[in-house]
Amino acid sequence: MTPPVPPASTWFRTFHPRPDARITLVCLPYAGGSAGAFFSLSERLPAGIEVLVAQYPGRQDRIREPCLSTVPELAQGAFEELGARVADRPFALFGHSMGGAVAFELARLLERHGPAAPRMLFVSGRRAPSIAADRGVRFLDDAGLFEKLRELEGTDSRILDEPELLRLVLPAVRADYGAAETYHTRADAVVGSPVVALAGDRDAHVRLEEAAAWRGHTTGAFDLKVFPGGHFFLTDHEPEIAALLTDTLRATTRPGPVAGRPE
Template sequence: MAPPVTPASPWFRRFHPRPDAEVALVCLPHAGGSASSYFSLSGRLSASADVLAVQYPGRQDRLHEPCLDSVRDLARGVAADLERLVAGRPFALFGHSMGAAVAFELALLRRREGARAPHTLFLSGRGAPPCGTDRGIRFLDDDGLIAEVRRLAGTDALVLDDPDLVELALPSLRADYTAAETYDAGPGAVVHCDIVALTGDGDDHVGIADAEDWRDHTTGAFDLRVFSGGHFFLGEHEPRIAEIVGTALRSAERPRPGTRGPGARGKEDDRARSIRDAG
């Protein structure tokens, strides 16, 4: 994997730079994840978008920075440079697990500040608020925390089998689980953009009904995509997920009929679907 390009911001990485693309995609990693977890998806979508992968503090090339244990703090960090990097272009947010919470909070933050809404929120591997996500994983001892990460298969086993790498990863893992388990979107948590929820049919963290509840948190259109697999279904179904995201990105490049902007459609126009993409 080639070294990423850091676009004058500690929060973003470009693995396949397309700063001239008409639309941008911002990808937010799961708990314990890093920008590199989106390297493959970035490659698949590089013809369609300028893919910006978020790098949270406390890992990889930000290893010596303090970790953040709040979804709101993570969203604020991403927000600081986001508008400058998307440069007025339509953009979408893609977040998996904890990253979905950060993506949603980022969209809420932009709504509160009167900034442009994303065209689409892709919320993967997380149920809508107030879905119970606090299982107390953050209180486990180190061995228990690593066992949970190993069970979910969201981190390379080579990392988990190396005591030195585990020691480096533990602070960010614990901070991320704290952020993910304590996030409260608060009252009136509604965004003005389309939402596509993605979930695995064997995910013991997120039920299909929990993912479908995201439809109550947008004034835009809603779409539910169900894939075979557990919490980290993304790897197995990445080609199909790239197609779904790519289709939305292409629609973002074209002005929608009428005068209303992306995500401004009312519930009367909501064409929510539940599609099983792979069984």
């Protein structure tokens, strides 16, 4: 039997290769999420945008690897491989929920250590990093964690309805919640990249003022986009979000001044 061919990248997946794209969008999944969470968005975006999606350790084809338990560890792991993937093309970062925190830390690493800073940072469904809000979800037993996943409606129902699959993903979910819930920074932690925060107007986990507080974490431009819905408004409004990403990223690749690294 021929062994499976390993992916070209350990950390990143490209579902729709677009070698002639003008910009790369690097996506960081939410707690418990895998790279496949962004397959549909990748397919929907136009030919000028190529999507790279992080595959965190401890899930799917990386299930035998130990999970990482902090946001800085996740950002460092992604950073170590990402540099070579974005050295020759402008890029932006997009993270949802825990992925928003990972994207912020990744942007900080890229601005400090190169090879380049992201043109834009999109943070979706995540409070500003200086606002702590530990709900202790990581301490729930398996049944409690299962109910939390069902409540958030962000996990594939096929997994929730299959006990064997659920047992496989719960360790990664628990580790991710530990990373997400314990992460926060000082109020003066900033990036130089412009930031667009996306929020759901009925998100019980991220109040609009907590999303708006991202304004204090960039020395560049800031915008807040609010969508109808709860924590996973991203799924319900994918066409509108794809249009927002397309328009914003096209603007960043037009000739003109580009945000550089902060002094």
